[in-house]
Amino acid sequence: MPSVARLWRRSIQTRVVTSTIVLSTLVVALTGWALLRDVASGLADSRRAAAVSEARSGFDYAQTQLDATVETEPTTQSQALTQMVDSLTRSRGALRTYELVLEGPLLTDDGEVPIRSSAAIEPDSLPSDLSDAVRAGPGTFWRYSDLALLGSSTSDPSVVVGSQLRAPGSGDTYALFYLFSLKDQQETLDLVRRALLLGGLAMILMVGGVAWLVSRQVLDPVRLARRIAERYASGNLEQRMHVSGEDDIARLSTSFNQMAASLQSQIRRLENLSRLQQRFVSDVSHELRTPLTTVQMASEVLYDSRERFDPQTARSAELLKRELDRFESLLSDLLDLSRFDAGAARLELDTIDFAQVAREAADDPVLARAGIQVRLLGVDQPAIVEADMRRIDRIVRNLLANAAKYSGSSIVEVEVAQNADSASLSVRDFGIGLSGDENLRVFDRFWRADPARTQGGTGLGLAISREDAALHGGTLQAWGRPGAGSEFILTIPKPAGSAKNPPLVSVYA
Amino acid sequence: MSYRRTKRDRVLVVDDDASLAEMLTIVLEGEGLTASVCRSGDRVMAAFNDFKPDVVLLDLMLPGLDGMSVCRQIRATSAVPIIMLTAKSDTPDVVAGLEAGADDYITKPFKNTELVARVRARLRRSDQLVEPLEFGDIVLDPAGHTVSRKGEPLELTPLEFDLLACLLGDPSQVFTRETLLQKVWGYHHPGDTKLVNVHMTRLRSKIEDDAENPQVIRTVRGVGYQAILPGS
Numbered sequence: 001m002p003s004v005a006r007l008w009r010r011s012i013q014t015r016v017v018t019s020t021i022v023l024s025t026l027v028v029a030l031t032g033w034a035l036l037r038d039v040a041s042g043l044a045d046s047r048r049a050a051a052v053s054e055a056r057s058g059f060d061y062a063q064t065q066l067d068a069t070v071e072t073e074p075t076t077q078s079q080a081l082t083q084m085v086d087s088l089t090r091s092r093g094a095l096r097t098y099e100l101v102l103e104g105p106l107l108t109d110d111g112e113v114p115i116r117s118s119a120a121i122e123p124d125s126l127p128s129d130l131s132d133a134v135r136a137g138p139g140t141f142w143r144y145s146d147l148a149l150l151g152s153s154t155s156d157p158s159v160v161v162g163s164q165l166r167a168p169g170s171g172d173t174y175a176l177f178y179l180f181s182l183k184d185q186q187e188t189l190d191l192v193r194r195a196l197l198l199g200g201l202a203m204i205l206m207v208g209g210v211a212w213l214v215s216r217q218v219l220d221p222v223r224l225a226r227r228i229a230e231r232y233a234s235g236n237l238e239q240r241m242h243v244s245g246e247d248d249i250a251r252l253s254t255s256f257n258q259m260a261a262s263l264q265s266q267i268r269r270l271e272n273l274s275r276l277q278q279r280f281v282s283d284v285s286h287e288l289r290t291p292l293t294t295v296q297m298a299s300e301v302l303y304d305s306r307e308r309f310d311p312q313t314a315r316s317a318e319l320l321k322r323e324l325d326r327f328e329s330l331l332s333d334l335l336d337l338s339r340f341d342a343g344a345a346r347l348e349l350d351t352i353d354f355a356q357v358a359r360e361a362a363d364d365p366v367l368a369r370a371g372i373q374v375r376l377l378g379v380d381q382p383a384i385v386e387a388d389m390r391r392i393d394r395i396v397r398n399l400l401a402n403a404a405k406y407s408g409s410s411i412v413e414v415e416v417a418q419n420a421d422s423a424s425l426s427v428r429d430f431g432i433g434l435s436g437d438e439n440l441r442v443f444d445r446f447w448r449a450d451p452a453r454t455q456g457g458t459g460l461g462l463a464i465s466r467e468d469a470a471l472h473g474g475t476l477q478a479w480g481r482p483g484a485g486s487e488f489i490l491t492i493p494k495p496a497g498s499a500k501n502p503p504l505v506s507v508y509a
Numbered sequence: 510m511s512y513r514r515t516k517r518d519r520v521l522v523v524d525d526d527a528s529l530a531e532m533l534t535i536v537l538e539g540e541g542l543t544a545s546v547c548r549s550g551d552r553v554m555a556a557f558n559d560f561k562p563d564v565v566l567l568d569l570m571l572p573g574l575d576g577m578s579v580c581r582q583i584r585a586t587s588a589v590p591i592i593m594l595t596a597k598s599d600t601p602d603v604v605a606g607l608e609a610g611a612d613d614y615i616t617k618p619f620k621n622t623e624l625v626a627r628v629r630a631r632l633r634r635s636d637q638l639v640e641p642l643e644f645g646d647i648v649l650d651p652a653g654h655t656v657s658r659k660g661e662p663l664e665l666t667p668l669e670f671d672l673l674a675c676l677l678g679d680p681s682q683v684f685t686r687e688t689l690l691q692k693v694w695g696y697h698h699p700g701d702t703k704l705v706n707v708h709m710t711r712l713r714s715k716i717e718d719d720a721e722n723p724q725v726i727r728t729v730r731g732v733g734y735q736a737i738l739p740g741s
Contacts, residue, residue, distance in 0.1 A: 285596060286570065286596040289596040289617040289618055290526050290529055290596060290617060291526075291528070291529075292617070292618045293529055293532075293617040293618040293619065294526070294528045294529045294532045296618050296620075297529075297532045297533070297535075297536055297621055297624075298532055300536075300620065300621045301535065301536065301539070301621070304621075328618055350702070
């Protein structure tokens with residue numbers, strides 16, 4: 001059943017065909033019923049008219065017979081009546097289409113009324129209200145009824161015509177009934193009903209088939225369009241719809257193709273732009289790097305021989321070297337960012353272990369020299385992801401360096417955790433923390449918590465780290481509380497996983 | 510590690526940027542090396558044959574003949590160590606340079622100490638081996654720095670010799686790329702696996718019958734490389 005419900009929900013064709021069949025069934029049933037009713041009443045009416053006129057001539061004949069009979073002796077009278085019934089029964093050809101019942105003489109007081117009939121007829125076959133009407137007075141009356149013979153279980157529909165007869169000699173009254181079987185008419189009606197039923201069924205099936213064909217004709221191009229749209233969505237813009245004719249479908253195909261073409265040209269334009277920017281960045285990078293190398297080498301030579309300079313020149317050499325180093329990191333960071341912006345950054349994936357990364361980063365002698373104690377948590381078992389070693393290493397070192405430089409905390413906690421979807425690495429300090437929206441703004445380019453404290457950094461480290469994480473399909477998020485500390489959590493999805501359910505949640509979250 | 514300091518080692522600097530070339534000369538000479546500058550790609554071979562350097566510092570972007578072609582030309586006649594200077598750290602350029610025959614590369618801008626360390630590492634002769642080593646049908650002779658296989662001498666660069674000696678010297682050990690970088694290239698450069706990969710491919714093409722199906726050095730997936738003991 002769920003699959004039927006699903007089919008109903010998902011397939012327009014199923015809905016169209018089903019509702020067409022249901023509606024046409026209703027229409028066919030209604031027409032069939034009306035038609036059948038007309039035919040039935042028409043057949044019954046014509047048979048009744050014939051029956052009544054036939055009965056009337058019978059009544060006339062019987063009345064003449066009775067008029068001629070002057071016998072009053074009961075036995076002979078009874079014989080005469082039986083003869084009359086026999087002759088009435090025989091009189092009309094070989095094929096009798098009716099049965100006869102003669103009741104009487106009818107007595108005014110209650111008592112057994114003698115009945116003569118052409119066959120053993122079930123007494124119920126004579127409707128009682130008809131008998132009453134006939135007994136009550138002269139005239140011809142008729143009713144529909146069911147004619148059944150005694151000892152037979154079947155009954156046929158019939159029309160019963162009755163009339164009162166009077167024997168002038170004895171003054172007795174009789175009731176004579178003709179029972180005409182409607183079996184033929186019933187058979188005709190059955191035939192018509194069967195034909196209607198079969199015809200109706202065939203018509204419903206045909207209408208269903210037509211609905212299926214028509215809906216397919218309309219839906220096939222729509223389905224094709226859907227498949228092509230899915231291909232566009234997955235980035236394959238080469239596909240085009242076949243256009244034939246000028247109908248709605250053709251117009252749909254045309255606009256579809258136009259949409260694809262315009263998307264394609266937009267994408268090409270953007271790709272071009274991105275290629276241009278990347279070329280420019282690469283050129284700038286090369287052009288800047290050569291003179292920068294020379295200047296830096298020269299400054300190092302000067303720096304190495306600063307003992308031989310007078311104090312002012314020596315200090316100048318120191319400043320020159322320090323600021324050149326800063327200039328170099330700034331240039332390198334800017335080039336990295338522009339590679340991200342141009343979409344030119346590429347991953348070199350390797351199998352890497354977050355626990356190993358955490359251990360190695362914590363071992364950095366720079367941290368020890370700065371008096372930072374690194375506590376490692378959850379590094380006793382490997383947390384394996386597919387990632388770019390250089391970028392992950394850069395993120396972790398950057399987070400540790402930030403904690404060491406800016407937090408004012410002497411303890412830094414590095415925790416590694418994983419679940420089926422992803423692996424996380426958090427770097428937590430217990431220093432000045434983050435306040436307000438700073439946990440979002442730390443990732444802004446050139447953002448600094450305290451503009452007075454430059455500390456030689458470029459202000460681009462976290463922005464780059466976050467781009468690095470995003471390049472892996474992962475996340476880098478910050479939390480913090482003023483005065484309590486801050487925590488950065490890097491989450492990288494495992495193959496076929498996602499970073500939506502990170503295994504680590506910040507204590508400050 | 511021991512340096513042969515019987516004479517001053519000679520460095521050929523190939524760079525079109527006059528200031529950088531001069532600065533490189535100043536730094537190298539300051540380290541007790543002899544340096545000579547060539548500023549155009551198409552004059553490199555003449556300068557090379559003339560100067561007979563112990564190591565070549567080669568800028569990849571050169572007028573005349575580009576760095577890759579120069580690299581291939583030198584390699585065709587000599588096993589001299591070549592260090593590329595590149596402004597691009599982008600992988601394709603570096604890999605192309607290494608495949609053209611360079612032993613190592615250094616990305617601009619660099620520190621003087623880093624430059625000198627790289628040059629020294631390439632001038633240094635490996636002391637991994639003292640005695641000649643027989644490994645299956647391969648024979649390594651550390652004295653003459655020669656390798657032969659089934660009696661046929663193999664043309665290996667000093668770096669390839671060191672790489673092979675390092676691996677064959679201890680077949681029980683699986684060498685990670687990091688370890689090889691440290692032992693053979695002489696520095697720690699995290700994650701720079703392409704250096705090892707490219708040279709391993711070239712070494713295999715020289716010592717293996719079928720480089721696709723190595724019989725001397727096997728790759729241990731996800732870890733590194735290991736010598737295959739003969740007969741195992």
